[in-house]
Amino acid sequence: MYGKGLRALSISTVVAMTAALTLVFFYAPLEAEQGFLQKIFYVHVPLAIVSLCGFVLGGLLAIAHLRTRDPRWDFRSYVAIHMSLIFGLATLITGSIWAKGSWGHWWVWDEPTLVSFLIVFLLYATYQPLRFAIEDPERQARYASVFAVTAGAFVPLNFIAVRMSTAFLHPRVLGSTSNLPGPMALTFLISLIAIALLYATLCKYELTAKHTRAQVRALRRRLAGEESGRAGEGGRTSRSAAPSALPAGSVGPRPAGQAARTAGYPIKGHT
């Protein structure tokens, strides 16, 4: 039951988001150097932090999958990574807007957070194509988990390496979270909580929705199985980049080798 607690979570998210936005625009003082533009900081940096934590979380969930072989862990890992990728995209876009406002360029190589994010984003963008390119569901889940663990470990290493390489060029202007005065620190904290809750809510929402779709598919397969009077007949399995949302055994008998072929290099798996 993935939907349990979704209501409480979404309500908390609304409350936190409203509080955060109010604080950002009515409470937090204007910063000396960047003025009003600095307000982007309250949305860009929490997105970055939550996205990174999400990727690492995806790796941890993948470890759980590799240890227990329960496909539900892989399912959670998939959603965590998928959502983190979306939040990562938002990080890049808001960061780019901030760069344009600050430096006049849509992209700056001097800002290690943005650069690291680009690399991490490029890496995780291969997650779904990787899954889609493996047909066997068990192997798909296993390989995806290996990838998730590797990439999750890579995230902090990459940040350190990129930070080292840009340290001597320019002082970091955009992303500094140290030495925040009181009101700003509070606003930042609330914003971080709000974005984190948003992440959790959207993840739970996604888990519930996918699970529901999987249950409907299972129901359809069983109905089709009954109709033809023989187990293991009827219904086609379509290629999917999504993991099994149901615990093993509840899906019903698999039709013999009836994978529908999708032409061409990976497109988003049909769920």
Added chain:
Amino acid sequence: MSALLAETPALPLHEAGKYVAAAYIVLLAMILVYVAIMAIRMSRTERELGELLAELDREEGAQAARTGEQGAGS
């Protein structure tokens, strides 16, 4: 610190406002796009469930008809 100030002077409010607004609007837009995608998927699920229910009804109807025939034939 003064070197930084020289490099990144504060933009006037009407200019900076556009960028800040853009950033927050991007976030809002992405959330709404997500909601839209989920809504589309949910309506598709609703349709599929409806089809499955209809199929079940047909099944039960056919079942009842068959037992009805057997009852009449014997």
Added chain:
Amino acid sequence: MSAATDTSPASAVARDAGAHPRREGTGLWTTVRALLRKELLVELRTLESVPGMSLFALSTFVVFHFALNRGSVEGDLAAGILWVTLLFAAILGVNRLFVADAEQGGFDGFLLAPVDRSAMLFAKALTLLAYLVVLELIAVPAFSILLLGPPIGPALGGLVATLALADIGVAVIGTLVGALAVQTRARDLLGPLLALPLFVPIVIGAARATEPLLVGAHTGTPGARWLATLGVYDLLFGLIAYALFDFLLED
């Protein structure tokens, strides 16, 4: 398949074990040695990877000459060209690393043998390392002849150290990524896509370390911090690969 020409990993291990009989099972390093010998023998016979990688590097140097419209480079530009070329040539090697095993069922034979599965990780990584060393023995002199402005003599010590550390990292990551990609449909595409972001820290460390070596006037020493970065990254990824590799071999 006669015993003499059977190149599957299992038979390689069996032959080697027969030559050095052991009490129970086969030790890890015996297995690694056997697998490594098989890999290198196959490469010597078929010459699939190394000549291609080397030729690719040489061609890339030529392309760089025309793309940049320069006869000689130095400093960070030279470091950049060298490392980009080496990395892309390495990716060619990574693509080929597991292909033979996947196509000829070498995995199954290996899995049946009573050996430590990590042996394949070590053997493949050492193989890739060997390919990289040979590649560099060809590409670095070519680079110094074709494109490099300053003389390479005084830079050699630091360059060898940097190359060694970077190669280990590339070998480990390449083996992991190769094993991951080989079982997928678009393996030639996914391999590089997966590998390149993972290689970025290596590029950072290696290029920064090589920069001061390739300048004319005073050849510096590779910064210790960059070599340390490479070393730490190699170590961490080695541990990660060791922990995860077995999961890729099941089935």
